[in-house]
Amino acid sequence: MTEHRITRDGITLHARTDGADSADAPTVVFANSLGTTLHLWDPIMDLLPQGLRYVRWDKRGHGQSDCPDAPYAMGQLVSDAEAVCDHLQVRNCVFVGLSVGGMIAQGLAVKRMDIVRAMVLSNTAAKIGNPKLWSDRIAAVTRDGMGPVADSVMQRWFGRDFYGTPAMAPWQAMLEATPVKGYTGVCAAISGTDFMTPTSGLRLPTMGIAGSEDGSTPPDLVRETVDLIPGSSFHIIRRAGHLPCVEQPEAYARLLTDFLTRTGTVA
Structure with a gap:
């Protein structure tokens, strides 16, 4: 495991690489969701194939990355991902994006075909919510902080078997530790994004993943986006x-490993 500090656009981003220690190794890049850090992926890391390089980073306003003033634009989040990949010499990767991370995946795939060879769109869409939903969320968090919205977020994040159990506590703590500026900044970026047209022009191996009890991006919404890309697969x-x-x-790791095998990333 190696930690990286990458400066772009006047801010410093925190990234981490695991697994193989060479830019020549097949690479998988992970982009996480609103209100989470790169540690979102911790539960699956030991379950993934060896011999690959795994890259993840904290979005601006999250984790150990800098937190500039809100709002942010999706173009900035995509350019942050581009800067991380360029700094680490990532080319022809499999890009796994969850929620807003999946929006970043779509934007980067359109912009930099040399970086993204295949992608996994997990619990995401080309367009999530509507401006009123996001403006109401931004207003509530700006006024009251992260704590009062945490329970409603947990209900959207987790299914009935997980919600309210002790295992949920660290994830709620992660959300509540997110700076208000960082959270609302990314909310603004999601609010202003509609990738339906650019994503429909993509032609690359793509797998969609949805959770049957997802309250933020229900399966039908994920499927609608994945179906924009010919030849894609979809799993619930x-x-x-x-x-x-x-x-x-x-x-989750089984689906990823399967996709990595089908795309020739692992033998």
């Missing part, structure tokens, strides 16, 4: 919500 993880890599890590 049962009894999981918005973060199936947390609730069902074994099932």
Whole structure:
């Protein structure tokens, strides 16, 4: 495991690489969701194939990355991902994006075909919510902080088997630790994004993943986006919500490993 500090656009981003220690190794890049850090992927890391390089980073305003003033634009988040990949010499990777991370995946795939060879769109869509939903969320968090919205977020994040259990506590703590500026900044970026047209022009191996109990991006919404890309596949993880890599890590890792095999990333 190696930690990296990458400066772009006047801010410093925190990234981490695991697995193989060479830019020549097949690479998988992970982009996480609103209100989470790169540790979102911890539950699956030991379940993935060896011999690959795994890259993840904290979005601006999250984790150990800098937190500039809100709002942010999706173009900035995509350019942050581009900067991380360029700094680490990532080319022809499999890009796994969950929620807003999946929006970043779509934007980067359109912009930099040399970086993204295949992608996994997990619990995401080309367009999530509507401006009023996001403006109401931004207003509530700006006024009251993260704590009062945490429970409603947990209900959207997790299925009935996981919600309210002791295992949920660290994820709620992660959300509540997110700076208000960082959270609302990314909310603004999601609010202003509609990738339906650019994503429909993509032609690359793509797998969609949805959680059957996802309250943020329901399966039909994920499927609608994945179906924009010819030849894509789609899978539902049962009894999981918005973060199936947390609730069902074994099932999630199996799907990823399968996709990595089918795309020739692992033999």
